[in-house]
Amino acid sequence: MKKVALITGITGQDGAYLAEYLIKKGYIVHGIKRRASMFNTERIDHIYQDPQLDNRNLILHYGDLTDSLNLTRIIQEVQPDEIYNLAAMSHVQVSFDTPEYTANADGVGTLRILEAIRLLNLVEKTKIYQASTSELYGLVQEVPQTEKTPFYPRSPYGIAKLYAYWITVNYREAYKLHASNGILFNHESPIRGETFVTRKITRAMARVALGMQETIFLGNLSAKRDWGHAKDYIKAMHLILQQDKPDDYVIATGITTSIRDFVIMAGKEIGLEITFTGKGVEEKGYISDIDETIFTSRVGLEYLSHIKDRIKKNNSGMNNNFTPVISVDPSYFRPTEVDLLVGDASKARNILGWKPEYDLKALISEMIHSDIKLMLKDAYLRKGGYRTLNYFE
Numbered sequence: 001m002k003k004v005a006l007i008t009g010i011t012g013q014d015g016a017y018l019a020e021y022l023i024k025k026g027y028i029v030h031g032i033k034r035r036a037s038m039f040n041t042e043r044i045d046h047i048y049q050d051p052q053l054d055n056r057n058l059i060l061h062y063g064d065l066t067d068s069l070n071l072t073r074i075i076q077e078v079q080p081d082e083i084y085n086l087a088a089m090s091h092v093q094v095s096f097d098t099p100e101y102t103a104n105a106d107g108v109g110t111l112r113i114l115e116a117i118r119l120l121n122l123v124e125k126t127k128i129y130q131a132s133t134s135e136l137y138g139l140v141q142e143v144p145q146t147e148k149t150p151f152y153p154r155s156p157y158g159i160a161k162l163y164a165y166w167i168t169v170n171y172r173e174a175y176k177l178h179a180s181n182g183i184l185f186n187h188e189s190p191i192r193g194e195t196f197v198t199r200k201i202t203r204a205m206a207r208v209a210l211g212m213q214e215t216i217f218l219g220n221l222s223a224k225r226d227w228g229h230a231k232d233y234i235k236a237m238h239l240i241l242q243q244d245k246p247d248d249y250v251i252a253t254g255i256t257t258s259i260r261d262f263v264i265m266a267g268k269e270i271g272l273e274i275t276f277t278g279k280g281v282e283e284k285g286y287i288s289d290i291d292e293t294i295f296t297s298r299v300g301l302e303y304l305s306h307i308k309d310r311i312k313k314n315n316s317g318m319n320n321n322f323t324p325v326i327s328v329d330p331s332y333f334r335p336t337e338v339d340l341l342v343g344d345a346s347k348a349r350n351i352l353g354w355k356p357e358y359d360l361k362a363l364i365s366e367m368i369h370s371d372i373k374l375m376l377k378d379a380y381l382r383k384g385g386y387r388t389l390n391y392f393e
C-alpha cells in the first residue's frame, strides 16, 4: 500500500519541493490549494496530473486554512497517513498589516487541522507536521537557539505561530496525537517568494548584472539570519514524521550571516565587489546605512559591460556621482525586528540523522544564476513581443 500524504501550502516554496520529494519516495500526495483569480500553481505545474488520469500520485483540492468545514471534509476524504501543515501567511512584514488574518490562518488554522484529526478518529492513523519557525525566538534570549530556548516572538506572524506551536504540543500531550513541530530557520531557494530578502537580492542582482536595474532598495541590513536551502529542510520534515515518537526539532545550519554580508556575497557571484561606506541613518531604533554603497572594484565582468563603463568613469574621476547599487529605504524597517538568529540542530543531527548539504555560497550561486536565466528568458520574450500573459502590455 502506498502511503498517503496531505500537504497544506502545496503551492508555496516548501510545499512544492516536499510534494516532489514524497512522490519520488512512492507516496500519493494530496495538496490543498487556494482559489485565486489567476493561476497560483506555477511551482508545481511540472508535477501536475490531469484529474482525468487514472492512478494519479498528485491530487489537488481547493481549500483554505480559515475554513474548518472544508479542511474536515478533505481530511475525511483523503484519510492521510501524514499531514504536513505548511500553509501560512508567511511574510513577517505583511503580518503587521494583516494581523487578524494572520492569527486566523497561521494560528487557528493549525487548531482546525488538529481538531479535524481528533473528531474524525484519525488519532491512531494520521501523523502531523507543524511548520514552526525560528521567528518564535524573536528578541534574543540566548544563542545559538535550541529546542529549550525561551520564545519571545516579535511580530503578529511570530505570535500566531506561537499559538500553533503550543496547540500542537497540547494535542500531542492531551490526545496522544503523533504531532511534531519542526522549528525551521530561514530556508531559501530559486523558487523562494520574490519579496523575501534573499530572493529580492538575487533577483535584483540578476537585473543589475543584465543592465535592467540600477539600484536595489532594502531595509535593515544589520539583521542576521541562519540561512539554509529548502531542499535540505523538507527532508527534515519527512524524517520527523518517520520517528516512532512525536517531538520538536530545530532545523538550522548553525551559521549566521547579516543581510549586508549576503549582499556582498551575492555581488561577488556576478563579479561585483560591493563596499559599504558612508553615513548611517537612525530610525525606529535601527542604525542602518543609507545611500552609502558603492562598487569599488570588479572581478569577472561576464555580464556587466554597462557597469564597466560607469566604473571606468568613476575610477578616472570623471563622474563620481553614479547611482549606488544598494540604497536603504526605511519604509522596509519593521516596527519590531528580530536581530539575530542562529540555530543549534544537534538534536536533529543525533536523532534524525539530518544534516544540511548546501552551504550559503552554493545556495546564493544557485539562486542568482537561476534568476539570471529567468531574466534573460523574460527579456527575450519581451523583445519578441511574446509577453502574452500580461494583459496590459
Ligand code: NDP
Binding pocket: 008, 009, 010, 011, 012, 013, 014, 015, 032, 033, 034, 036, 040, 063, 064, 065, 066, 085, 086, 087, 088, 089, 090, 091, 105, 131, 132, 133, 134, 183, 184, 185, 186, 187, 188, 193
Ligand atoms: P510560502 O509563502 O512560499 O507558501 C505558503 C503557502 O501557504 C502557499 O501555498 C500559500 O498559498 C499557502 N497559504 C497561505 N495562506 C493560506 C490559507 N489561508 N489557506 C490555505 N493556504 C494558504 O511559504 P514557505 O513555503 O516558505 O513556508 C512554508 C511554511 O513554513 C509556512 O508555514 C512558513 O510560515 C513556515 N516557515 C518557513 C520558513 C522559511 O524560511 N521558508 C522558515 C520557518 C517556517 P498561495 O500560493 O495561494 O499563496
Ligand code: GDR
Binding pocket: 090, 091, 092, 093, 132, 133, 134, 135, 184, 185, 186, 187, 195, 196, 197, 198, 200, 217, 218, 219, 220, 221, 223, 224, 225, 259, 332, 333, 334, 337, 338
Ligand atoms: P524573515 O525573512 O522575516 O526572517 O522571515 P525576510 O527575508 O522577509 O527578512 C529577513 C531579514 O531581512 C531584513 N530585510 C528585508 N526583508 C525583506 N523582506 N525585504 C527587504 O527589502 C529587506 N531588507 C532587509 C528584514 O528586516 C529581516 O530582518 C522568513 C519567512 O520565511 C518566515 O515565514 C519564516 O518563519 C522565517 O523566515 C524563519
